Amino acid sequence: MDSNISEIYSLIQDLSWYFGNQGFDGECCEDLSLVEYMALKKVCAIKNITIQEIGAALNITKSGVSKVIDRLEEKDYVLREQSSEDGRVCCVKPTEKGLNAVKKISDRYSEYLMEVLDSIEKDLLVNIRDVMELLYKAIREKGYIK
Amino acid sequence: MDSNISEIYSLIQDLSWYFGNQGFDGECCEDLSLVEYMALKKVCAIKNITIQEIGAALNITKSGVSKVIDRLEEKDYVLREQSSEDGRVCCVKPTEKGLNAVKKISDRYSEYLMEVLDSIEKDLLVNIRDVMELLYKAIREKGYIK
DNA sequence: GATAATAGTTGATGATGGAAACTATATTTG
DNA sequence: CAAATATAGTTTCCATCATCAACTATTATC
Numbered sequence: 513m514d515s516n517i518s519e520i521y522s523l524i525q526d527l528s529w530y531f532g533n534q535g536f537d538g539e540c541c542e543d544l545s546l547v548e549y550m551a552l553k554k555v556c557a558i559k560n561i562t563i564q565e566i567g568a569a570l571n572i573t574k575s576g577v578s579k580v581i582d583r584l585e586e587k588d589y590v591l592r593e594q595s596s597e598d599g600r601v602c603c604v605k606p607t608e609k610g611l612n613a614v615k616k617i618s619d620r621y622s623e624y625l626m627e628v629l630d631s632i633e634k635d636l637l638v639n640i641r642d643v644m645e646l647l648y649k650a651i652r653e654k655g656y657i658k
Numbered sequence: 659m660d661s662n663i664s665e666i667y668s669l670i671q672d673l674s675w676y677f678g679n680q681g682f683d684g685e686c687c688e689d690l691s692l693v694e695y696m697a698l699k700k701v702c703a704i705k706n707i708t709i710q711e712i713g714a715a716l717n718i719t720k721s722g723v724s725k726v727i728d729r730l731e732e733k734d735y736v737l738r739e740q741s742s743e744d745g746r747v748c749c750v751k752p753t754e755k756g757l758n759a760v761k762k763i764s765d766r767y768s769e770y771l772m773e774v775l776d777s778i779e780k781d782l783l784v785n786i787r788d789v790m791e792l793l794y795k796a797i798r799e800k801g802y803i804k
Numbered sequence: 805g806a807t808a809a810t811a812g813t814t815g816a817t818g819a820t821g822g823a824a825a826c827t828a829t830a831t832t833t834g
Numbered sequence: 835c836a837a838a839t840a841t842a843g844t845t846t847c848c849a850t851c852a853t854c855a856a857c858t859a860t861t862a863t864c
Contacts, residue, residue, distance in 0.1 A: 523790040531674035534717040571680040600811040622664045628796045643789045644669040650774045657770045746842040
């Protein structure tokens, strides 16, 4: 086992903890939980996304997604709409409030990251982005660990 | 706002989702939840760690940690021991089973990562590790986002 | 048209984390 | 040294939230 791999794994895990539920504090995110925010991001990113698509993207059951969308709809971040092509399908769209919230939270986190990476040189920053991108794409292609 | 920062933020968040609760599946991890595993890792890494130290490391309350340790102790992954120096303090130690579990799970994830990073060159791997390390250290120094 | 398949919702249940009250021990103070 | 205060950890109550299985509504198949 390449020791670099073990170290990378451990670093990702610890990093993930910071950006997971424990690091994601209600205060900086309006009234959104992490999963609500993740779902909202998908809704904003993909036009007319369905319940099951959100579930596939976030690795949660359709039942779980349905309730997340309930909450988001109740708080006026998204709207449900029946698909005109298939009456069984529920298309989810962001409201103006939803779009704004995603932007605001994203900005807040970026600002935090900017402070964190303050002393780091520009070209190294590009390198970080490239590395993260490569890593994420590879993992996404591979799918969730089973 | 440097667009690299926004992209890095977004990548970390998505990556974190994979390695957070949603990607951490009971099947590959004995009977441990993510928080249980994270706590167990701390217990294995730091000799005679206390409840509050675990809480500080994982950003959860002492009440929460107490219950996580309850579960870990019940499943025989850790032991509680009263500190000889201060009777109020509870030192937590891993059992043999606990040590083995951490190793096994860590290996399982590393194996997954190895498959993911299969096609990547050795020197780029070192680069990835360095970047992740830099990022993690910077974030840890900064503390949790508030 | 009847049957099967599919998308989404709902009710019951279980896991789990936080706040506040509580216990036990240690430290400070008069 | 006894009382008051502080601290570490536990427990109780409660809120959140995800899953499973059953259900509804719609579409596809035969």
